[in-house]
Amino acid sequence: MSRFWVDTVRALQPYVPGEQPASRDLLKLNTNEHALPPSDLVMAAIHSVGPEELRRYPEPTSLGLRQAIAEREGLDPDQVFVGNGSDEVLAHLWLAFLSGRSVATLDITYGFYPVWAELYQSDLHLCPLLGDFSVDVTALEQVGTAVVLPNPNAPTGRALTVHEVEQIVSADDQRLVVVDEAYFGFGAPTAAPLIARYDNLIVTRSLSKSHALAGLRVGFALACADLIEGLNRVKDSFNSYPLDAVAQAAATAAILDEAWLEAASQSVKESRSLLESGLLAMGFEVQPSEANFIFTRHPQLNGERLFESLREADIIVRRWSGERIKDWLRISIGTLTQSEQLLATLRHIVASKAG
Ligand SMILES: *Cc1c(COP(=O)(O)O)cnc(C)c1O
Secondary structure (H helix, E strand, O other): OOOOOOHHHHHOOOOOOOOOOOOOOOEEOOOOOOOOOOOHHHHHHHHOOOHHHHHOOOOOOOHHHHHHHHHHHOOOHHHEEEEOOHHHHHHHHHHHHHOOOEEEEEOOOOOHHHHHHHHOOOEEEEEOOOOOOOOOHHHHHHOOOEEEEEOOOOOOOOOOOHHHHHHHHHOOOOOOEEEEEOOOOOOOOOOHHHHHOOOOEEEEEEHHHHOOOOOOOOEEEEOOHHHHHHHHHHHOOOOOOOOOHHHHHHHHHHHHOHHHHHHHHHHHHHHHHHHHHHHHHOOOEEOOOOOOEEEEEOOOOOHHHHHHHHHHOOEEOEOOOOHHHOOOEEEEOOOHHHHHHHHHHHHHHHHHHHO
């Protein structure tokens, strides 16, 4: 703390991301990175960026990338906003539409939302998840404030149907609904088709998880053109060039390679099924997941000790200390081999603890 810190910065409790360990010998299942490497076409696009494109500033609005996204989603390029990771898109969106206002989110959800609420002085209302960790749709319909929620939710992995999202959006067109689709592509339906009919809906996406590009930092928002214009006003008051030339080329190639997305998502779903049935066979409880992670607990095992036992076996997963979820672990989906390795280690731990 320095005497120069302003009050907002003194009060901030920044988001703490999952650990990025230097050692490569760990089985890293803690930050929901994709199990597979990105598309070869993405690597080729990165290599195709020449010195002239690096000497110059990049295209400030990422037009080529926005066109590729718009085409895929059946929208116009002026209904697409891109940013340096969806966290940046969400931060801009919070400043543009939610700062100083009342916002509802879930009590168990993405830990960044309370940070933006604090940074941008929103009054944050937490809607409790139901007993089985499903989202209380009726409560969100009636809450009377803007709503921000991930679909599927993190860290539970449970998803709402498009009909349920539409119930929340259509309940009151005077309030904004933000659907964070960071885990797009792993089975949950997208709310993007609703954008044609609702001007109070914003859908955000990320290339970090679905496209195996967490290191590239590209995310986007889909909404009616007036909302996108609001986001552009914030962006152009902050950083005119959030996406560098390499990121624009690589992200465009990633969006165009629909065959990669299909095959890669399929392989994550297979590994997720294997992990899920292996966990159930050992007596774990598993939340139904439509994401590239699984949220699970063992009724007889303490979550913190289980986390530590995995760590001792060089496997890192994610855990939070909140009362309702302290015994639960969020495990990212790795390759089939990695899921088998994790299951073998867990069998060993469960046998030694129960025995
Ligand atoms: C990972 C994640 C993000 C951030 O994604 P980036 O595009 O990597 O910034 C946003 N929301 C949720 C729910 C996430 O899990």
